[in-house]
Amino acid sequence: MTAALVTSSHNGPQTGIEYASRDEIVTLQTARARNTLRHAYYNVEHYRRAFDAKGVHPDDFKELKDFSLFPFTEKDDLRKQYPFGMFAVPQDKIVRIHASSGTTGLPTVVGYTRQDIETWSDLVARSLRFGGVRAGDKVQVTFGYGLFTGGLGLHYGVEKLGATAIPTSGGQTERQLQVMRDFQPDAIVGTPSYMLNVLDRLRAEGQDPRETSLRAGIMGSEPWTEGMRRDLEEGFDISATDIYGLSEVMGPGVAQESIETKDGLTIWEDHFYAEIVDPVTGEPVPDGEYGELVISSLTKEAFPIIRYRTHDLTRLLPGTACSMRRIERINARNDDMIILRGVNCFPSQFEEIIVEDSTLRPRYQCVLSKKGRMDHLTLVVEHTPGVSRDDIDAARLRLRRAIKDRIGVSVDVDVRDQVNSGEGKAKRIVDNRPAQ
Ligand code: DLL
16 A cells, blocks of 8 residues: 655654555545444344344445444443443453443443454554654553553553553552652653642652653543643643543544644544534534544454444544544533533533633532522632632632633632542542432
8 A cells, every 4th residue: 555655753754554645544444344344243233233223234335424324332232232242253352351430330341352452552552653752762651550441551552662661550649750750751641630630749749840751741531621731731841642542442542642733633544433423413514513423443353333422522624644534632522511501511611711720720520519490510629739818719709700701601619729639530520419
């Protein structure tokens, strides 16, 4: 396969498929999609039933837009097959299992063949390279190791890249700091909210976070804003890029932001087909329009996934750093939407206002309760260390007013000295409303 030769610092001269022409990418996607639809239909009972119920057969797939003929897959469909009902290969071909916790009900369980692990490692290595990590670098991996895909997913990618993995896993911040001091990592990977914790802890111990050996941060697994990127980049004096993925589709490394353009995340289209659909009607919308991201796998063996509803809201954009399309930074999930007196709002909108105020930190929770019959929101926010009571009071009033002016909703604001200093993903919404 011929590919355009583009010179870029992603890794010297670029000849990979990610720099091929759109025609080549589409041809590859079409062939791989056809195989995946067949594989799913003939090896997973759920898909056979779902395709049959919709009156569609893998042979009906002629071009990429034909994906819209096929049924969606929801998290609930996967739960119903707990634990291994969605696996498309015999148990003795499965070399790894992961599971996503999910806030309610059973976890979703995913499996990988040896080849799936190879592909995943390749894509995470590609993602790391895109985010500025190079062979020979030392990379501190602060995602949790275990059933969660973050730790092991990044770990294998770091090794595949030819870099050195430092598997600190999540938490134990004191030890993270010691490793950082003594092992001198070039890059760190983790959730942006945990990176902020690390930043604070370094400062609290009287160290200048700008003096660490770190050069790059690859962060993701939860929504974060440009304001938070600024805090992290300036705080650590690093370049921070966004990594996206989900366990049902593979894990981290489905999409990654380029360190050169920092303008959204390139979807690795040789292995995934992305669509944006209207979250209500399920109809695909054209590139450039916002909606819900739906992903199909194109090469997965153990766990092919067809039209998975991610519930992540974004839009598809043309490639910039390479020929593959991008998704805009994901700031919201459609199941994270809060409706207050008819106004739809997302936690990220509050975060954008919070980061503008130097008295406040982007560590916050939206606590929902009932006042009479009405839904009520209290925004619990952390203040920067060492500020006076008067400053805190003033910040509380400023935040209330800014939210009213800019989002159009009245909320209570509660400023505390600590919020949500969790290790994994930040939990942005706490729903204390009585069950209906
Ligand atoms: O969070 C996989 C991952 C690990 C991605 C490490 C990146 C780094 P799940 O636990 O299945 O998998 O959660 C997937 O997390 O549908 C999004 O809602 C959210 N998410 C993941 N990455 C981002 C990101 C891992 N960069 C769910 N920005 C997804 C915003 C993200 N949200």
